[in-house]
Structure formats: structure tokens, C-alpha cells
Amino acid sequence: MGSRLPRWLIGVTLAVYAFLHLPILVLVAFSFNDSKFSASWVGFTLDWYYRLLERPDIMRGLKASLIVGGVSTVVSAVLGTLVALALARHRFRGRTALEGFLYVPIVTPEIVVGISLLILFALAKIPLGLTTIIIAHVAFSLSFVVIVVLARLEGMDQNLEEAAMILGADEITTFWKVTVPQLWPGILSGALLAFTMSFDDFVITSFVSGSGSSTLPIVVYGMVRRNIEPSINAISTIILLVTTALIYLADRLTTEK
Amino acid sequence: MASSRQRILGWLHPRPQARAWLLLAPGTLWLLVFFLVPILIMLVYSVMPRGIYGGVDPGFTLEHYRRFFDPLYLDILQRTFVWSVACTVICLVLGYPVAYVIARAGRWKSFLLFLVVLPFWTSFLVRTFAMIFLLRDTGLINNWLVKLGVDPIAMLYTPFAVMAGLVYGFLPFMILPIYASLEKLDFSLLEAAEVLGARPAERFRRVTLPLSMPGVVAGCLLVFIPALGSFLTSDLLGGAKEMMIGNLVQNQFSAARNWPFGSAASFIVMALVLAAVMLYLKVKDREQEEAA
Numbered sequence: 001m002g003s004r005l006p007r008w009l010i011g012v013t014l015a016v017y018a019f020l021h022l023p024i025l026v027l028v029a030f031s032f033n034d035s036k037f038s039a040s041w042v043g044f045t046l047d048w049y050y051r052l053l054e055r056p057d058i059m060r061g062l063k064a065s066l067i068v069g070g071v072s073t074v075v076s077a078v079l080g081t082l083v084a085l086a087l088a089r090h091r092f093r094g095r096t097a098l099e100g101f102l103y104v105p106i107v108t109p110e111i112v113v114g115i116s117l118l119i120l121f122a123l124a125k126i127p128l129g130l131t132t133i134i135i136a137h138v139a140f141s142l143s144f145v146v147i148v149v150l151a152r153l154e155g156m157d158q159n160l161e162e163a164a165m166i167l168g169a170d171e172i173t174t175f176w177k178v179t180v181p182q183l184w185p186g187i188l189s190g191a192l193l194a195f196t197m198s199f200d201d202f203v204i205t206s207f208v209s210g211s212g213s214s215t216l217p218i219v220v221y222g223m224v225r226r227n228i229e230p231s232i233n234a235i236s237t238i239i240l241l242v243t244t245a246l247i248y249l250a251d252r253l254t255t256e257k
Numbered sequence: 258m259a260s261s262r263q264r265i266l267g268w269l270h271p272r273p274q275a276r277a278w279l280l281l282a283p284g285t286l287w288l289l290v291f292f293l294v295p296i297l298i299m300l301v302y303s304v305m306p307r308g309i310y311g312g313v314d315p316g317f318t319l320e321h322y323r324r325f326f327d328p329l330y331l332d333i334l335q336r337t338f339v340w341s342v343a344c345t346v347i348c349l350v351l352g353y354p355v356a357y358v359i360a361r362a363g364r365w366k367s368f369l370l371f372l373v374v375l376p377f378w379t380s381f382l383v384r385t386f387a388m389i390f391l392l393r394d395t396g397l398i399n400n401w402l403v404k405l406g407v408d409p410i411a412m413l414y415t416p417f418a419v420m421a422g423l424v425y426g427f428l429p430f431m432i433l434p435i436y437a438s439l440e441k442l443d444f445s446l447l448e449a450a451e452v453l454g455a456r457p458a459e460r461f462r463r464v465t466l467p468l469s470m471p472g473v474v475a476g477c478l479l480v481f482i483p484a485l486g487s488f489l490t491s492d493l494l495g496g497a498k499e500m501m502i503g504n505l506v507q508n509q510f511s512a513a514r515n516w517p518f519g520s521a522a523s524f525i526v527m528a529l530v531l532a533a534v535m536l537y538l539k540v541k542d543r544e545q546e547e548a549a
Contacts, residue, residue, distance in 0.1 A: 005358060006457075013358040016351050017369075020376050020428065023387035026397055030390070039400040079284035090277035098285065105292055107478075107534055109486020111503045112523050115510050116295035119302055119520070122312065139291040142284055171266055193378070200380040203488060207510065217382050224386055224493060228393065236383040247378045251371060 024240065031233035048234035058235060061219035068130060068205075068215055069198040072137035077191040079138070080145025081183070087146070088153040105143045113140055114207035121208060128210035136208045137198040144197065145190035148254070152186025185253040192250040196243050296527065303520035313517050321521035330505070334525070337502040340416075341484035344423040345431075348480045349473065351424070352431035356472070357465075359432070360439035370436070377429035385493050388422045389413060392494070414496030422490040430479040438472030439465075471544060478537045482530050502526055 034045035052058050086092070087099060105113070117136050118128075126132060160182070164174040180187075202217040209218055216239065223232050269276045303321055305313040324330055359369045376384065391397050392412040399409035412418050442465065450460045466473075488503030495501075500508075502522055509519025 005361060009354050009358055012351070012354040016355045016428070017372060019351075019425065021372065023391055023425070024376070024379070024384065027383070027387040027390050037395070039395055039397050079287060082280045083284035086277045086280035090273060090280070092274050092277040092281075098281070101288070101293075105288065107482055107530060108292075108296075109483065109503070109526055109530060111486050111488050111506050112296065112299075112527050113292070115506060115519060115523050116299040117291065118510060119298055119516065120291070120295040123298065135291055138287060142288060146284070170263075171269075172262065196378055200378075200382070202380075202382045217380065220382060220386075224382075224389065228389065232386060233390070236380075236386055239380050239383055243379055244375060247375060248371075251374065255367075 027233055028237045028240065031230060031237045033230060033233075036230060048230040049238075051231055052234055052238075055231070057214070057219050057222075058216070061214050061216040064130060064133075064213055065199055065216040068133045068137060069195045072134045072141065072198050073191050073195040075134070076138045076142045076145050076194045077187055080142050080190060080194075081149050081187050083142075084146045084149035084153055085179075088150055102143045102146055105140055110140070110201075110203040114204040117204070118207040128208055129213045132208045132210075133205055133213060133215065136204050137194075137201065140201070140204060141194035141197050144193050145187075148190035148193060149183065149186045151254075152183055156182055189250040189253040192246045192253070196246050196250075199239070199246075200243060299520045300524055302517050303524050305517050307515050307517050310514070321518045324518065325521070325525070333500050333502055333505055336499070337485060338529075340420065340423065340501065341481050344420060344427065344484045345477050345480045347420070347424050348428050348431040349477060352428055352476065353435055353473070356432045356435035356439055356469075359436050360442070361444070373429050373432050373436075377433065381426060381489060384426060385422055385489055388418070388425060388494060392418050392421070413494065414498070416495070416499055418494040419491050419499055419501075422494040423484055423487060426487075426490060427480045427483055430483070431476040434475040434479060435469060435472040438469045438475075442468050471541065474537055474540050478533055481533055485529055485533075486526050 029041075030039075031048055032044050032046065033041055034043035034047065083102075087095065113136070117132070117139070121128060121132050161174055161178050164178045165171070169177065200217065201215075202221055205215050206218060206221070209215065214222075216235070220232065220235055220239075223229070223235075269279070302313055304317055304319060306316045306318050306320075308314045325334060355373075359366060359373070362369050389396070393399075394409060394411060394413065396413075398412070402409055446464055446468075447460055450464050455463065486503050487501060488507055491499055491501040491504055492507070502525065506519050506522045506526070509515045509522065513519075
């Protein structure tokens with residue numbers, strides 16, 4: 001290590017970390033507060049969590065989110081892995097253009113994606129519902145999966161595949177027995193990120209969901225708009241727990257060798 | 258089974274292009290049909306006359322783009338732009354020192370990095386709600402102020418709240434790319450500069466900052482773009498008065514039912530984003546040329 005860091009730099013850093021994390025910690029703490037209105041601590045309770053169970057809208061939203069997250073994750077994991085394989089292992093015309101195109105969904109504002117899909121579905125007379133949400137979620141998470149899987153592929157030893165082929169395995173056998181097992185952590189972390197994005201998305205979903213197909217974030221948004229109550233803290237805490245666990249897993253998978 | 262499998266492999270073997278496209282086709286088609294085509298349709302919508310029940314009528318018009326010269330909408334455009342720039346600058350000022358500390362944090366590095374990555378992936382809606390919880394009139398901050406004997410301050414539904422929400426939301430996007438370029442920086446260069454008598458401020462201005470420029474530019478882009486298109490932050494923290502262009506778009510597709518005008522607004526966002534990306538690519542190219 002070189003010279004020590006100046007004290008003011010460490011001060012700024014601590015302040016920024018507090019700014020990034022204290023609001024969430026406060027939100028979580030107050031999900032256990034035994035008071036409906038007060039912003040000061042009254043006492044510990046799990047009441048707000050029990051009340052969530054009694055709310056059919058939240059339970060329906062959770063179910064919709066899990067269905068949408070599950071299906072869209074599997075679809076984008078499969079399609080994304082195939083695209084990544086083609087990009088890493090094949091030279092073809094239009095490769096650079098395609099790679100550039102893959103980054104466009106990542107930088108496109110969500111609101112643009114949302115309304116353009118709404119127009120498409122209206123024009124094609126596809127009724128809004130879980131299917132349209134799933135289509136939209138695959139469209140915005142696919143590129144992320146490609147990038148994560150591609151990173152893993154580029155760090156992978158291709159000699160093993162060649163060895164398998166030399167030993168007489170055909171391409172399909174080699175793919176399932178050699179490529180996929182090695183690639184698995186990359187696919188899994190891409191899938192975890194896709195699920196997290198799907199589980200969290202509000203903006204795009206709000207445009208392409210029909211009246212009977214509200215996902216959890218749509219329900220939560222409705223609650224926030226109506227009135228602030230501790231139940232929102234409780235459901236937020238649950239969402240945070242789920243996504244933190246998934247991101248931690250994805251992080252572990254991408255850093256391990 | 259085995260024979261058809263061999264036949265397919267036999268056909269594909271001398272055709273590497275076909276093999277590549279077979280892998281690419283499903284994902285690429287998905288993005289074409291559900292990402293690119295919708296945006297093109299939106300573009301077409303933006304130059305068509307408004308229909309009665311939300312859709313469009315046949316014809317061609319530039320009326321929707323012309324409406325943006327109306328002071329009301331010019332105001333929204335200007336506010337969106339100014340706020341996005343301000344948010345980017347604040348994120349840069351706050352984020353750079355943090356990225357620098359992480360890059361030199363030794364064994365704490367991965368933990369500190371994880372703490373930045375975490376909010377990056379945390380539900381934006383939940384994080385915005387956390388801000389409401391702190392800033393509202395009966396929120397935690399005002400609660401403390403009252404205890405200290407200070408009158409509560411109305412913070413929610415002000416530009417301050419929107420800016421706090423935007424910075425809170427997008428700061429990780431600034432820290433991560435700057436960290437990535439500082440991590441690659443050879444710190445012995447700084448020691449060399451120190452030995453040669455450069456003072457801290459000069460070392461930063463002449464060594465650290467130029468070498469971390471790619472990260473700075475990428476970070477600014479990654480903050481500026483979502484800030485331009487943001488809608489949830491101004492919706493929940495800004496109330497109805499402080500509209501950004503994202504709220505205008507949303508409004509046209511719900512209450513106002515003017516889809517072509519909403520499409521035009523949305524396309525303006527898209528065009529600004531593309532311009533920012535082009536600028537970024539140009540800067541990156543020039544840096545690579547200079548490096549070569």
C-alpha cells in the first residue's frame with residue numbers, strides 16, 4: 001500500500017455510505033414499530049407482517065411476481081446463454097453490430113421501453129396480462145444475461161471442449177457434458193440478476209400489466225400513493241430480503257473460480 | 258433419434274454461419290420484435306394525428322413536436338435537463354472520493370464494493386419509499402427537528418426531495434465505473450509524482466484524474482441517462498407540480514390519452530439518450546487513439 005488516505009476522504013466516504021444505507025435501515029427498523037402513525041419508536045411488534053397475510057391484493061401480487069419472475073428468468077437465461085455462446089465461439093457477419101445492439105436495451109430509459117411495448121400490444125390487439133409482462137421482462141433482462149454469461153465464457157478453458165471432441169464426443173454431448181457444467185455459475189448468476197430485475201420492476205410493468213395482473217411492485221406503488229402505513233415497511237423489508245439474498249448469491253457465483 | 262441428430266450435425270458442420278445464427282436467432286428475434294420494432298412504431302406514432310380513443314388517426318403531422326415549443330412543455334424539458342445535469346454533477350462530487358477510497362481499501366475492498374452494488378440492485382420503488390419515509394412532514398427527520406425544538410420543514414414534494422431521491426437512486430452508477438478505472442490505476446505513478454515534488458492537489462489533477470477519465474465519463478453517462486428518463490422519483494417525491502418529461506410521457510398514456518404526443522415526448526428522451534451515448538463513444542475513441 002502507498003501513502004495513507006487523508007482523513008477527510010474517509011469522512012466523505014462514511015457519509016456517502018450512511019446516505020446510501022441509513023434510509024433503508026430506518027425503513028426496515030420501523031416495520032417492527034408498534035405504532036401506526038408515529039415516527040418515533042414505540043415498541044417491537046410483528047403485527048405488520050401478520051397483517052400482510054390477510055391482504056388478498058398482496059398475496060395475489062406476490063403470486064403474479066413469482067410467476068412472471070420465474071418464467072421470464074428461464075426464458076432469458078436460455079436465450080441469453082445461446083446468444084452469448086454464439087458471440088464467444090463463432091465469427092459471423094454483423095457480429096460487432098449485434099454486440100452493440102445488445103447494449104441498447106440497457107441504456108434505454110425504462111419509460112421508453114414501457115410505452116413502446118404498450119403501443120405494440122395495443123396495435124397487435126394482445127390483451128394486457130401476465131403474458132405481456134413476461135414478454136417485457138425478457139426484453140429488458142436478456143442483455144444482462146448475455147453480458148454475464150459472456151464474461152464467464154471468455155474466462156473459460158476451451159481446451160476441455162476440444163479434448164472431449166478429440167476423444168470422440170459429438171458437439172451436443174460435448175455441450176451438455178463439458179460446456180454447460182463449466183458455464184453453470186455464469187448462467188445461474190445471470191438468471192439471479194434477471195429474476196431480481198423482474199421482481200423489482202415497476203416502471204415497465206406499470207404500462208404492460210392489465211387490471212387483474214398486478215405484480216407486487218404495482219400493488220406496493222398503489223399503497224404508497226394511498227397512504228403511508230407500516231405495512232408498506234413490512235412488505236418492503238420482505239422484498240429487500242429476497243433481492244439481497246439473490247444478489248449475494250449472484251455475487252458469490254461470479255467471484256468464485 | 259440418433260440418426261436425425263447425426264444428420265443435423267452433419268448439415269451444420271460445414272456451415273459455421275448457420276450454426277452461429279441458429280444460436281443467435283431466438284434471442285435476437287425477441288429483441289427485434291419486442292424492443293426495436295416497438296420503438297420504431299412509437300416513432301411512427303409520434304408523427305401521426307391523435308385518435309379519439311387513445312390511438313392514432315392516419316396521416317402525417319409534426320404538431321406533437323411543435324407543441325414542445327409551448328412554454329409549458331419547454332419548461333418541463335428544461336427542468337428535466339437541468340435536474341439531470343445537476344444530479345450527475347452531485348453524484349460525481351460525492352461518488353469520486355468514495356470510488357477512490359474503495360480502490361485503495363486493501364482487504365476491505367470487496368466488502369465496501371458489495372455495499373455499493375447492493376443498492377444498485379435494490380428495488381427502486383422501495384428506495385424511493387425509504388426517502389418518503391424520512392422526508393415527509395411526519396417523517397423521521399422532522400420528528401427529530403421537533404424534538405430539538407425546531408419547526409418542521411416541508412421537504413416532501415419539493416425540488417429538494419426530487420434531487421435527494423435522484424442522487425440517492427443513481428449514486429452507485431457513478432461509483433462503480435470510476436472505481437473500475439481507479440482500480441487499474443498504477444499507484445506507483447502517484448508515488449513517482451510525489452517524489453518529483455508534486456503536491457497532493459497537483460498529483461490528483463495531473464495523474465489520477467486524467468487516468469480515471471474513462472470511468473468518470475462512463476459514470477456520468479450511467480447517471481445522466483436514467484435521470485433523464487426518471488419518472489418514479491419525480492412522481493412520488495416531487496408531487497404533481499415538479500413534472501419531468503417521464504411524468505409527461507406517463508400522463509399522455511394514462512389520463513390525457515394523447516398517445517402520439519406521449520410518443521413524441523418519449524422519442525425526445527430516446528434521442529437525448531442516444532446523443533449522450535454517441536458523445537461517450539466519441540470520447541472513448543479519442544482516448545483509445547491517444548493511448549495508442
